Amino acid sequence: MKNITRYVSDFVYEGQNENGDLVNIDMRGPDEKKGHSPTELLLSAVSACAAVDIVLTLKKKRKIVKDFVVETDGDRNEDHPRSFTRIHSKYILTSPDTKPEELMKITGLVLDKYCSVASSLNVKVDFSVEIRDTE
Template sequence: MEMEVALGFKSDEEFFTINNTHNRVEIDMYGPGKKQAQSPMELLLSGIISCAAVDIVSMIKKRRKVLNDLSGKASGQRRKLAPRSFTEIHIHYEINSPDLTDQEAEKIISLAVDKYCSVASSISKDIHLSHGFEIKR
């Protein structure tokens, strides 16, 4: 299945992409004082954490567990020299569920990240990808 996005130029450090259904994503490479959009590397982290989240929600629902909320953070360590690719990525989810056990959460998150998330499976195997969780009841 082919997927495609188109790139548009706004300025030297600002771009946008548009997919086939006309959804637009703003991208910039500015520093903290001027930053208004995510950088390409931040988009990669966003892609991994949200891709796995879709599967996490689906698996929790299939187990007929209550899910009140799901949030999380993805962080990455990058090489100091070009190309400044990620060497490590860590994903941490906070799951608000009164009846999901730690064992169920660990299994669900492992499956979501390691088996089902197409973004995670698309990154280099040289990147150490780890995950964790916290359940709030």
């Protein structure tokens, strides 16, 4: 998997995946902001990653999914690095044949075993850097 992030301006970047799909990354203040910040994208990624597996698991169990919404919020450290100290997701399922206990069990399984984004928050990641002089 590969992603390229390009500088647009001091607080605005553009991410592009291997298929050429673009996402605007915007760290400007609320009055100027027109996109998600990196931390907002992380919360969306955790929510979407879990949601896909939860819905697919429910459907595999032949449950009816009329609607599924994930409301996610997080608390961050005050000091740098401003990493998340808590992420809370509320899973709101509209289904005539699924009990809350079933959803809780599936959600726990998905977050512990299948959601790669949630798992990535629990591991040490190796980073490397490269500097090129283009002049």
